[in-house]
Amino acid sequence: MEQLLRKQNYHSLTLPDGTEIPGLIPVEALEQRINSFPIPASLVGRRVLDVGAASGWNAFEMARRGADVVAIDCVDFEELRTANELSGLNIDYRILDVDELNRETVGDFDYVLFFGVLYHLRHPLLALEKICALTRETAFVESFVTDSPDAPSDACSLEFYETDQLGGQIDNWFGPTAKCLVALCRSAGFVRVKLEYVAAERRAGVTCHRRWEAEPEWSDIAPAWLYSAVNNRTNDVYFHAGKDEYLCMYFRSDESGLNPERIRIEVDGYGVNALTVHDLGKGDWQVNSRLPPGLALGEHVVRLRTDATRFGNEFGIHFGDSRLPAEHRAIDLPLVAQPAPVIYSLENSLDRSRTFHGYKTERLVCRFRGASRDLVRDAVFASIDGEPIPVSFLTDLAHGDWQANIALPDKLAPGVHSIRIRTITSAWSEPAEFVFD
Numbered sequence: 001m002e003q004l005l006r007k008q009n010y011h012s013l014t015l016p017d018g019t020e021i022p023g024l025i026p027v028e029a030l031e032q033r034i035n036s037f038p039i040p041a042s043l044v045g046r047r048v049l050d051v052g053a054a055s056g057w058n059a060f061e062m063a064r065r066g067a068d069v070v071a072i073d074c075v076d077f078e079e080l081r082t083a084n085e086l087s088g089l090n091i092d093y094r095i096l097d098v099d100e101l102n103r104e105t106v107g108d109f110d111y112v113l114f115f116g117v118l119y120h121l122r123h124p125l126l127a128l129e130k131i132c133a134l135t136r137e138t139a140f141v142e143s144f145v146t147d148s149p150d151a152p153s154d155a156c157s158l159e160f161y162e163t164d165q166l167g168g169q170i171d172n173w174f175g176p177t178a179k180c181l182v183a184l185c186r187s188a189g190f191v192r193v194k195l196e197y198v199a200a201e202r203r204a205g206v207t208c209h210r211r212w213e214a215e216p217e218w219s220d221i222a223p224a225w226l227y228s229a230v231n232n233r234t235n236d237v238y239f240h241a242g243k244d245e246y247l248c249m250y251f252r253s254d255e256s257g258l259n260p261e262r263i264r265i266e267v268d269g270y271g272v273n274a275l276t277v278h279d280l281g282k283g284d285w286q287v288n289s290r291l292p293p294g295l296a297l298g299e300h301v302v303r304l305r306t307d308a309t310r311f312g313n314e315f316g317i318h319f320g321d322s323r324l325p326a327e328h329r330a331i332d333l334p335l336v337a338q339p340a341p342v343i344y345s346l347e348n349s350l351d352r353s354r355t356f357h358g359y360k361t362e363r364l365v366c367r368f369r370g371a372s373r374d375l376v377r378d379a380v381f382a383s384i385d386g387e388p389i390p391v392s393f394l395t396d397l398a399h400g401d402w403q404a405n406i407a408l409p410d411k412l413a414p415g416v417h418s419i420r421i422r423t424i425t426s427a428w429s430e431p432a433e434f435v436f437d
Contacts, residue, residue, distance in 0.1 A: 009079045011055035015086055021079070023055060030057045036196050036205050037140040039111065043067035046110040049134060051098065052117035056080035056091065062113070063089040070106055072096045098127045101134060103294065112139040118181075119144045120171050124158075128188030133294025138209050141185060145204040146175040152198070153177045158184075178204045189293045191271030210292075212264045212271045215310045223312030224253040224285075227395045227403070229302040230317075232288060235349045235363040235405060236392035237317045239291060247272070247289045247302070247317070250280075252398075255306055258285060265304045266311070267292050295319045315395065338425045341370030341402075343432040346419070349405065355435045356408060363392065364406040364419065364434065372423045375402060379424040382406055385417055412436045 009023035044066035050059040053071035147153035159175040166172035190208035228250040260274035297320035345367035418431035
């Protein structure tokens, strides 16, 4: 206790016996900031991360509300350790930089407090992505901003401070406008972002949700039919860790006038913002988005809806390049009694012709009709000129129609070639021809 009273602490602190330990920031100001966010009064059973904990007032407040709290800072605040022992709240205090945060080091959290940290970081968007990846529900972000209620800005801009131009501190790197702060949070992966306040002191608070609002309990509009979710670079379902790849989805909807604000995309239940939406005509639509931060390697489920409908069907993607090798796509399967599929359309994924040029991103799009139902990709087999070729992905176009995308072999001779399709329960289709020039 005497040690706390002797030194100048950053946060004022209140001990369980009511003793107030003065600091640079008074308790009233700390209470006003925390009450500006919709943080539940009871956090029993919830896990909370306090990033940039400083003296620990926010961490202690979350613990008093019943949360299991992890507090981190890049330097060791001795008063947090001392107050933690005196309070008996058992804050898990760790000395970590934001760059060191991941699920392996700290796990994930229902709520994250990210107060007064963003502008201290050299890579603010990357930092927000790291925060988003650790957040199961909601993050609360507070930062210095360059505008104020008396001098608002409509610019979505970020000032850069090379040395000590902001407050004379060499670790102040960026100053966003409030509009930019909100945009950064959305771009980092949060889907519902609300600006809570902009204060005269050039501070702003933002509430950032990872999940969409609840879908309607009922809608008289049919759900959208998602028939493809692929990598925008490769046109298959495989995505690669460490690459800046985008999710390209194709769906069918009876609605009109769709735009990014009306689309609700989910990957494994986490919301994803639509970046662009294109009307392809005749009820078909394309929407592009990023993947949510923090995806584990393996299989994931994509689904989407509009603001007026419930979620429809699911589509699977794979994060981490793990293609099925061609030798596992055997063509010497026993024939069975089910009729052969009928190929009714072949086209180049880039220009919709039947001519291919050997471009890296070209895919042979094969649409077929068959008696098989509930197909999965590994139950569909293809051959080109009698040689097995892997199916990149399969999608149900409804009413017995299917689409298989196939990457052509690297060394395909110029000329006319043929492709055949079969399922694990059918005979081979008749060949369909395409041209490689």
